Amino acid sequence: QVQLVESGGGLVQPGGSLRLSCAASGSIFSIYGMAWHRQAPGKQRELVAAITSGGVTNYADSVKGRFTISRDNTKNTLYLQMNSLKPEDTAVYFCNADVRVASLDNVYRYWGQGTQVTVSS
Secondary structure (H helix, E strand, O other), X not given: OEEEEEEOOEEEOOOOOEEEEEEEEEOEXXXXXXXXXXXXXXXXXEEXXXXXXXXXXXXXXXXXXXXXXXXXXXXXXXXXXXXXXXXXXXXXXXXXXXXXXXXXXXXXXXXXXXXXXXXXX
């Protein structure tokens, strides 16, 4: 069983910063791509940022220049540094990881439970 545990969400004022973390644990053989998605009320879930096992990143246009995705492969942990936050960044943020489980050949996508980020004055 693979578990993703998120932390770092909360309430912040516009212009402020937050750092989200997502730690993967369990019978992990290898982690490939990892990503953050978010979903605001009444809207579809959207990709925020993604990162490959080699460190290649991709961002949604709405967060480019403000957010930075990174990972620590030795700790199986994903991060999202969010700066210059805006009210429109308010959403539930979900992490995911494409994981090859120990002793198995297939790769499965695991999701965290989501963490609330609220940007408000």
